[in-house]
Amino acid sequence: MSKVAYYPGCSGQGTSLEYDRSTRAVCAAVGLELVDVPDWSCCGSSPAHTVNHVLSAALSARNLDLAHSLGLDVVATPCPSCLTNLRNAALEMEDEAFRDTVNALLDRPCAGRVDPQSVLQVLVEQVGVDEVARRVTRPLTGLRVACYYGCIMNRPPERMRFDDHENPMAMDRLMEAAGAEVAPFPLKVECCGASFGVPRGDIVARLSGKLLDAARGLGVDAVVTACPLCQMNLDLRQSQINAALREHFRIPVFYYTQLLGLALDVPRSELGLDRLCVDPRLALGKIKAPAPVR
Amino acid sequence: MRIVDLATADQDFIAEVEARSHQNLRTCYQCGNCTAGCPYTFVYDHSVSQVMRLIQLGQRDAVLQCKSIWLCGSCQSCTTRCPNRIDVAKVMDVCRHMAREQGYATEREVKLFADAFLRSVERHGRAFELGLMADYVLHSGRVFTDADLAPKALARRKLPFRPHTVVGRDQIERIFQRFRKGGAHV
Numbered sequence: 001m002s003k004v005a006y007y008p009g010c011s012g013q014g015t016s017l018e019y020d021r022s023t024r025a026v027c028a029a030v031g032l033e034l035v036d037v038p039d040w041s042c043c044g045s046s047p048a049h050t051v052n053h054v055l056s057a058a059l060s061a062r063n064l065d066l067a068h069s070l071g072l073d074v075v076a077t078p079c080p081s082c083l084t085n086l087r088n089a090a091l092e093m094e095d096e097a098f099r100d101t102v103n104a105l106l107d108r109p110c111a112g113r114v115d116p117q118s119v120l121q122v123l124v125e126q127v128g129v130d131e132v133a134r135r136v137t138r139p140l141t142g143l144r145v146a147c148y149y150g151c152i153m154n155r156p157p158e159r160m161r162f163d164d165h166e167n168p169m170a171m172d173r174l175m176e177a178a179g180a181e182v183a184p185f186p187l188k189v190e191c192c193g194a195s196f197g198v199p200r201g202d203i204v205a206r207l208s209g210k211l212l213d214a215a216r217g218l219g220v221d222a223v224v225t226a227c228p229l230c231q232m233n234l235d236l237r238q239s240q241i242n243a244a245l246r247e248h249f250r251i252p253v254f255y256y257t258q259l260l261g262l263a264l265d266v267p268r269s270e271l272g273l274d275r276l277c278v279d280p281r282l283a284l285g286k287i288k289a290p291a292p293v294r
Numbered sequence: 295m296r297i298v299d300l301a302t303a304d305q306d307f308i309a310e311v312e313a314r315s316h317q318n319l320r321t322c323y324q325c326g327n328c329t330a331g332c333p334y335t336f337v338y339d340h341s342v343s344q345v346m347r348l349i350q351l352g353q354r355d356a357v358l359q360c361k362s363i364w365l366c367g368s369c370q371s372c373t374t375r376c377p378n379r380i381d382v383a384k385v386m387d388v389c390r391h392m393a394r395e396q397g398y399a400t401e402r403e404v405k406l407f408a409d410a411f412l413r414s415v416e417r418h419g420r421a422f423e424l425g426l427m428a429d430y431v432l433h434s435g436r437v438f439t440d441a442d443l444a445p446k447a448l449a450r451r452k453l454p455f456r457p458h459t460v461v462g463r464d465q466i467e468r469i470f471q472r473f474r475k476g477g478a479h480v
């Protein structure tokens with residue numbers, strides 16, 4: 001069984017609790033052991049790197065050090081924003097001078113190396129799509145989805161080193177393994193408006209509105225994401241987007257782990273489907289009476 | 295419209311942006327790839343390739359006082375698509391750092407939101423959404439920010455009432471304190 005350190009990220013404790021929960025349940029169901037980073041703290045998210053790169057790296061480095069103390073090579077996070085910060089810090093600290101300035105801000109210098117990866121990457125590379133498919137007992141037959149990766153999961157490629165940077169397919173393949181029909185989504189790496197929801201909601205309305213419009217054009221039942229911020233912009237803010245653009249979008253926005261969990265027959269209570277703002281029942285009703293595979 | 299005086303290139307500014315971003319800005323030949331892929335151009339006052347050009351021309355004020363550097367979403371499209379492998383998003387980040395340090399904030403709300411977020415992290419060790427929203431509303435005076443979403447978020451238990459405080463939160467406080475001692479103001 002594969003075993004990795006796990007960094008949940010702050011949103012997993014509030015706005016995206018259902019992502020954290022369903023991630024844990026799916027990993028358990030496919031035999032991937034997650035070991036929580038003890039007493040992890042915030043990576044600084046985007047505010048930190050927009051203020052200073054040393055501060056941002058220091059906030060991540062405390063967590064890299066804690067992850068390293070578990071004696072595991074990989075620390076996996078569900079959140080692309082955490083992933084970006086952890087990866088940036090790990091890579092930039094390969095430079096000795098930079099590492100020294102960062103360490104000077106810490107109580108305990110960051111020892112050793114640990115490789116930050118997305119849970120998505122670990123699922124695809126350590127567990128494998130075929131293995132996931134083999135464990136699917138309730139295929140999502142009849143459900144048509146668009147997979148949306150967000151802007152930073154795979155970019156820039158030299159830094160993220162996973163999947164394709166213009167046309168990533170990891171989530172598409174997992175959704176296919178789960179039995180869903182996946183529409184080719186041309187905007188899968190376009191930005192949703194990131195963290196501008198609060199200070200500049202107009203930006204999110206425009207950029208996320210474009211994504212919803214494209215998804216609607218593909219005739220999908222739902223959008224599937226791997227990012228708490230993307231999910232929040234597209235789902236919680238869908239009513240604001242509708243008001244701002246005089247639109248009538250009603251497209252549920254799932255975390256890929258929620259749908260994977262359904263296909264793997266994870267208990268519903270672990271998936272938090274009731275926490276989605278746009279009612280997912282119509283979409284879920286499209287799933288043909290799930291016949292147990294075996 | 296701002297007039298750009300080409301006779302006054304601030305060489306120190308060019309050197310500082312290059313040094314802090316570790317990028318060779320002279321290789322930018324204004325192909326416009328970064329701008330073509332930038333989803334934020336519709337709110338920018340200078341497109342991202344124009345910002346690159348203004349840096350090359352040593353136009354410190356035009357760059358540090360522009361809105362674009364605050365509105366960049368760090369989506370990495372420019373960095374990914376630059377044929378000269380310039381980390382353009384990092385350059386935008388560095389310009390924002392310098393603008394902050396020099397007291398500019400041409401997009402005040404964007405700055406205030408980042409400040410509120412970091413105060414929350416400094417205090418609790420993790421971001422506490424409800425607290426940081428209250429902090430943001432207090433500092434920005436924008437009382438009705440997302441008021442329409444609050445019932446929805448609360449009903450779905452998306453906004454915990456208490457922060458998840460980290461045991462080692464004083465360690466995080468000290469990160470900020472040491473950072474400030476180095477002369478920075480967050």
Ligand code: SF4
Nearest residue numbers: 322324325326328376
């Ligand atoms: S893509 Fe690169 S070379 Fe082209 S304009 Fe932008 S920064 Fe310059």
Ligand code: SF4
Nearest residue numbers: 332366367369370372
């Ligand atoms: S990183 Fe910023 S400047 Fe570059 S494309 Fe994205 S929003 Fe535009």
